[in-house]
Amino acid sequence: MHLSSLAAHYGDLVLKMNFKIVSASLVGNMTDMNGPGVTLQPKRPALSWGVKIRRKLTSVAPFLGKFRPLVGQCCHQCTPESLGRKLLRNAPSLGFQNLLCVNETQTRYRGWLVRRVCCVLFICSRKVHISPAGDRRRRICSTDRVKQVLKSHGEMKGCEEDARVILSLTEISQSSSLIRLVGWLLLKFFSLVFCSVQVNLNHMAALHRAAQLNVPLVYVYVHQSAVDQALISLTLLSHNLRVPYSIYPARVHSTWMRVILQNLGTIFLPDHAATEQEAEAHSLYSPIMTSLVGELLTAGESLSVGMCEESGGGGQWLARIRQAVLDGLVPDVSLVPVGISYDCPPSQSTQPQLCVLSVLRFVLRSLWSADERGGVRIHFSQAFSLKEMCESGKCRVDGRRLLQELLLPAALHNRTDTIFGQKDVSWLLPPSFLPELSQSERQMTIALTLHLMHSVTHSMAVMSTGIVSCLLLHKHRRGVRVGVLCREVCWLLEEVLFRRTDVGFGGSLLNVVYHALSVLHPHLLLAAVPPTGEPLVAARPDPLTLLTLSRHSALLTRIFITEAVGACAVSAMLCEVAGCGGGGGEMEFDVALGQEELTDKSLQLTHLLPVGFIPPCQTAHSFALDAVDSMVRCGILIMEELPRETPVCDFWKRQGVLSWSATDDPNCSSDSECEEADPRSYRLSQPSQCPKLLFFLCSLLSVQLRALCWALECLNLMPFPITESECVIQLHSHLRNKAQLERVHHESSSVQLAGLALRTLMDLGVLMKAEQSEDVCVKISPLFLQPENINRLHQFVSQFLY
Template sequence: MVLTTITSVHYLKIVDRALLLLGNVLSRRAAQQNPLPRAFLGLEVQGSPTPFCSMGVGWHFLMPLPEQGSPIVLLSTHKSLLDGILLPFVLLSQGLGVLRVAWDPRACSPTLRALLRKLGGLFLPPEANFSLDSSEGVLARAVVRAALEQLLVSRQPLLIFLEEMPGIQGPRLSALGQAWLGLVVQAVQGGIVPDVMLVPAAVTYDLVPDASREVHAFVPLGLWTGALAVLRSLRVWGSRRRICARVHLAQPFSLKEYTINARSCWGSRQTLEQLLQPIVLGQCTVVPDTEKEQEWTPVTGPLLALKAEDQLLVRRLSRHVLNASVMSSAVMSTAIMATLLLFKHQKGVFLSQLLGEFSWLTEETLLRGFDVGFSGQLRCLVQHTLSLLRAHVALLRVHQGDLVVVPRHGPGLTQLAHLSAELLPAFLSEAVGACAVRGLLAGRVPPEGPWELQGIELLSQNELYRQILLLLHLLPQDLLLLQPCQSSYCYCQEVLDRLIQCGLLVAEETPGSRPACDTGRQRLSAKLLWKPSGDFTDSDSDDFEEAEGRYFRLSQQSRCPDFFLFLCRLLSPLLKAFAKAAAFLHEGQLPDTESGYVEQLFQFLQTTAQEEGSFECADPNLAISAVWTFRDLGVLQQKPSPAGPVLHLSPTFATRENQEKLEQFICQFICN
């Protein structure tokens, strides 16, 4: 089944020429009829910007692809079911050649799957997921492995999606993507090809072209629905309501080199139950000096066939590449607008004020090293963005000639929360730090206390580190996407540095302490892997002890209170969903299957959203994250049964007292 896709080379050469000609025609027509700024449509290929526009979509590449040599494997995010069609088309138009796509069988109807297979699409046969001792599974995996090896030897580029398809409820990392990546790793380790160049790729949209009204509804892409989606894009191309997309390729790197260097970064890890449960229950105050082990993506047959060490390599490589893809993604105007309306102006805002805040948030995003997928005059840009969000936004005209922009309360807020999540990676470090500061002040200052009163409190560096670590352990690994070689303590220092850089924290000189600006020899923590200033030796004779505590205060600048609240609210949908899940423990019907309990919790989130207006929390993916986090934390226990695994409430959290402790632990990080 897979081998037929490798042998259809002559047909694909014809498709090559036809699509390349079509791409050139569309490019010239787009440039003539509706020219857009170079910053929006520039394609950087060896320093020569070339405009390219296809079906109302603007494409932008950050860097040229590597030259002929090792085979290329693109590892991409997955925002739309059309990504598998659009990405090969645009890369083909830039001379990359025919791109083989590893499709998820669930994404396509049987008719479309048969067509894509003839055009070079790769589909993993169901037998490949059979048990290791199954003869059918062994044969299927051998055929797939041989087909992939033939593809790599012939240096044909391959596209693998590292994220699950949009609308699929579950972990962020794709089990199928890891299975294909595991086969690539196996080919390099077996010497079939000397090396492979891995290229992190990212696709972002103003609005996902195939999104249905239900944000998280999943409908397989059929032959006619796919054709209609393309026709709609062509119709949008000539209309005023232009929907844009961006394709980003991050820095390619060698798989062989990564494999050699990655193993030296592996250290000891503990489960979330070991790390966090004693602190939640008040039995311990010290956070263990180790990393969190949290793997939510199921291991499929092709990955199980690898050695345990190689399975760990593939999982960490997947997270490493996905981090690079997300960091190179463009932030679209709809994400910025949704963030402002959801977290700053749920009750409405004047258009004149919204213009200034849109410009401010765009500048803050650019300052953090993220690209934006738009350009043009500010007023036209904001009006265009509001037109894209018109189903979720109401415009009210007032007597002074201004407009009031009001987000529509109801399920539309869930869509705004879904869009605003695209902006979170740009501010994630600051958001984690702000929520940690909020948790540190929760026991000292009333939550509604004035900013001046909160600024009186001294915050020690050790306290901040501890609070950040607690929040890092609580947040899902799929959200944080920390590098496998990056320790939590290094991330704590990064968070603290970001809070100082953005002006929220100010170093405080305490009596008798070393001045913060003193660059002389200091005793620093060995955990941070720092050396004293000016010492570049590798001698082990240096005495590194715990550094003297540094202290900070909240800045009293006029903009700080609003910015602090804004950062805290970026994580509020997830943290509120976790808090509501803790409150639901004494109401939920247990024992139940995992899917059944997730559905119970989701119904509870929807009910409380109707009562409190917190529709940003009424998301099935947040319900799944809460249930899985509580399972890792030891709040829920999974036990076998004749009907399959069943969730039970653990004896430790069967008491109402411990349930309230868990809820209070989560609520300390939430800023209303």
């Protein structure tokens, strides 16, 4: 189904909606966008104007109820046996559950008093699986790994104190009373912060089946906010599943906070380390933590591991889990990717002090404007076997090449013979992390990290705020009428579901758009357009708004990444062949685009993508071919038909291709020789002008590409050599200055994009590490001290910007 035909499918339906400005506001119950059966009662209108609808959409969109995709299945290529267990089954009758909606029906009692204490009764009735910790510290110290490292450091001055501090981190346990108390507090807290927390009951049923396999469960998620782990633990507690021990990558100085976290089963950093890199650099930390993970898995405990997309943090804990399986402490481990989607995430910081302040500010803002509270959708993907994943041999990262070997010849010398290969991502688990690991195990851990990062992001649900933010930022930047916005929401919604990605809302189109606009209201400009008075919605041009909209729509970029890469490749070819600079003007674009050239452009852009965007089981060249094919499926390109004087079948018949052979002569002609010798070529489906869909898809990747171009421009302004953290600060400052100077594209000035730009520049060999006293610094490589090489690389990257 073409993208262009989907908008027309819902065009007549949405155009029947007649919006008119009146003095009254929308009143009445609104269906909650994050799940069925929950109502929202607005205390005050989220918009400063009222809208009266003469004809409402009273029916639920059919694809939301009947064609909801089954998400969360494990990889059929790497883990076919785990997929064959069918732990995750499509049972539409189970539906969804709002964790915050606790009433007397979920308790064993009924009555007036029960309705007021039903939350307490519900938490007290939950089953908490607690294993006796015993003398866990003594058992860890008695392992050969820890005894050897303690013996080698026994005579060194100051090691006794370091060993005592690090060993104190292993004195963790779980208190059933404290877990219930914190669970009750979390229910009350999340009721203030979110309007609902929805979970898929199909996924919870699959988790119960996985728990019956008698192997430890390890939950893996991607860091998004300060409450990720709390949401996972509360969900598992509410469904009588084992609450996991969690890794919290931050220091905790408060004594009472340390005691509480340790009794909740939290592993945090030692006092001497501010980051995970500093902690892993200590020779005592790694073996002690490896033994602790093995001890927890031996006791049958579950673990929760958070991963960072920018730095790849968290992979070392997967290596420790893998080491426990290799040591025979447990026969196997089941990995469960967890995708958490927010309408409005409360905080992105991982530091305890910043987390508390950010969350408190978010709570106060939620209390002040209750209608702007967003929802949460949690997806627990199907559990798969770690042993099967590692032993299948399908998920591998060995034999990869450095990014500078793949792209620099094409960028500096216009050579395309070197772009074929896979990009090396060994920085995900540097040698300073777990130095005792062998090279093969290190490569296996990196492959596992890539696979889990992609699985987590692929299982996330798209929220209504993400769809509206994507449309306002990438398609209707100057504003859009509400009627057109509803039509575009329907189009984009079906495209998301068509790609087997679930959405985190339900209800009528009216409620979906209203809820999204209510949550995004502080970042929107609203006006009435004469003569009809139809509302016009536009994003505020300030940096905070554009950064927020970009963060909301980031998941849409991952969903449409194949089409976005293909569109940027087409745009680059148009700029190169036709000499157009984009913009969708009334120009002639009736040019032929060769398949080989389009594939090369797509492959070059694929190498520039951050980790986690392309499936880990797919090669970069195969992904580039799919990107070109996606342009045909979208209707942007059409394959050019070459005219022939003689029909193909007659030509083959004269050549003897279609004649039967009586023998099995290996030298005889085969069907593979019947392929066309001429390479394929494509033309735009609308040669009179560039289609708007092409620029929408190009805009999805322009946020990251523009940040990389701006980073290249500021290299000559930075005082090298400097540390990596200082380099990120300098890049971030330049990105903000560049956006303020041009007064546009503030979405490309986030600190996350500055970190991604630094990683890409280091992979390209533009920046290289240099030893400066005790710190590891970065400096410009000798090749790029020449300004012309920087300019060539800048032109190479900027060709993909439309």
